[in-house]
Amino acid sequence: MILSLSRAIRQILLLSFSLSVVSASDSLVHQTNGQHAPVKNLIIDTDLFSDVDDAGALMLAATSPSVCLLAVNVNYPSSYSALAASALLAHYGHPHTPVGIRRPLTNATFFDSWAFELGEYTSKIAYHWSGGTLPWGRAEDAWDPVALYRKILAEAEDRSVTIASIGFFENLSGLLNSTADAYSSLTGPELIAAKVSELVAMGGEYPSGYEWNFWGDNSSLAAHVVHNWNGPIVFSGFELGVDVLSGGRLMAEGPANDPLRAAYFYYSYNTTRSSFDPLTMLYAMGGLGDLFEYGNEIGYNHVAENGSNSWVYDDSVTNQHWLKLKVTKETASAELDKRFLEGAWSVNGRDAATERGQGDEHLSGLQSQSLHR
Numbered sequence: 001m002i003l004s005l006s007r008a009i010r011q012i013l014l015l016s017f018s019l020s021v022v023s024a025s026d027s028l029v030h031q032t033n034g035q036h037a038p039v040k041n042l043i044i045d046t047d048l049f050s051d052v053d054d055a056g057a058l059m060l061a062a063t064s065p066s067v068c069l070l071a072v073n074v075n076y077p078s079s080y081s082a083l084a085a086s087a088l089l090a091h092y093g094h095p096h097t098p099v100g101i102r103r104p105l106t107n108a109t110f111f112d113s114w115a116f117e118l119g120e121y122t123s124k125i126a127y128h129w130s131g132g133t134l135p136w137g138r139a140e141d142a143w144d145p146v147a148l149y150r151k152i153l154a155e156a157e158d159r160s161v162t163i164a165s166i167g168f169f170e171n172l173s174g175l176l177n178s179t180a181d182a183y184s185s186l187t188g189p190e191l192i193a194a195k196v197s198e199l200v201a202m203g204g205e206y207p208s209g210y211e212w213n214f215w216g217d218n219s220s221l222a223a224h225v226v227h228n229w230n231g232p233i234v235f236s237g238f239e240l241g242v243d244v245l246s247g248g249r250l251m252a253e254g255p256a257n258d259p260l261r262a263a264y265f266y267y268s269y270n271t272t273r274s275s276f277d278p279l280t281m282l283y284a285m286g287g288l289g290d291l292f293e294y295g296n297e298i299g300y301n302h303v304a305e306n307g308s309n310s311w312v313y314d315d316s317v318t319n320q321h322w323l324k325l326k327v328t329k330e331t332a333s334a335e336l337d338k339r340f341l342e343g344a345w346s347v348n349g350r351d352a353a354t355e356r357g358q359g360d361e362h363l364s365g366l367q368s369q370s371l372h373r
Ligand SMILES: *[C@@H]1O[C@H](CO)[C@@H](O)[C@H](O)[C@H]1NC(C)=O
Pocket: 079, 105, 106, 107
């Protein structure tokens, strides 16, 4: 068991070393062993704050050789959320990927007033792994999210960009409402129609329900985006990820200096977590693949003013779908755990020890403390 495990980790290390060199290049077309891998242009819109699974999703995209990560927008206005996004991007090989955040900024830190179980992770990741375009103390340098959307979309090939929305909808609502500017003469809806191939949104419950990403912030803006988006939308609902538990193997077997591993420890005290955003990201990155199928053929999502949603079975609409798992939840969990480990080891040893010595020292301190209750 131990022998085969260490062999597996060595193989992952070897494989992912070559992948990490590729993913670090940030180029539009990645080449692996002379073959062109299909590359997905991706923008992530995340509420990296109250759940660690946003960090997991970000890491999956940042370490995937099939993704060209164009930008990350943060839709929760804590400065630590923007700084943590930048730190994670830098650690996983994307020190230049731009980060936007919704204003006005606060210095809010997460407190679990719901179950009094979970811990805060964004300030800790931001400080101990400080890096990228927004190093510690520089949250105000973040882009305006709508300006960042408009710049990146204007520069992209037509119909080439996937947007993965794994949080609230302020920034996307702002994009829909935007008008011509220095980046583009198109309005928000025109720019979306021209450049975005798919909006992949974690939110709601299917065929109907009441879920956090739609009601937890400003539900009228969730409704605004869902009802006015002029292009294909794929929804990932509460029921898809709630029972798919992940993070366990990363905490047990991941590199000591890995910030995602630390984030899971800080947040979950060494327990596995639901995988709403990581599963959403697997679909955004790779499409239906072996893991997913659509739960409907026709119709569209309706979001009420209070954030509850229900599917309207209208056979004139065929460009909205919700996701279902095609495999067992255990298989989906195992796939996520494998990818978290591959991603973590893909950058380990590259420059972590020298450039981010602070994080290293911090983590070796952590290991001698009791992280679980
Ligand atoms: C957040 O903290 C930083 C650093 O202490 C400080 O400069 C900034 O003014 C604070 N921002 C707010 C909105 O309180």
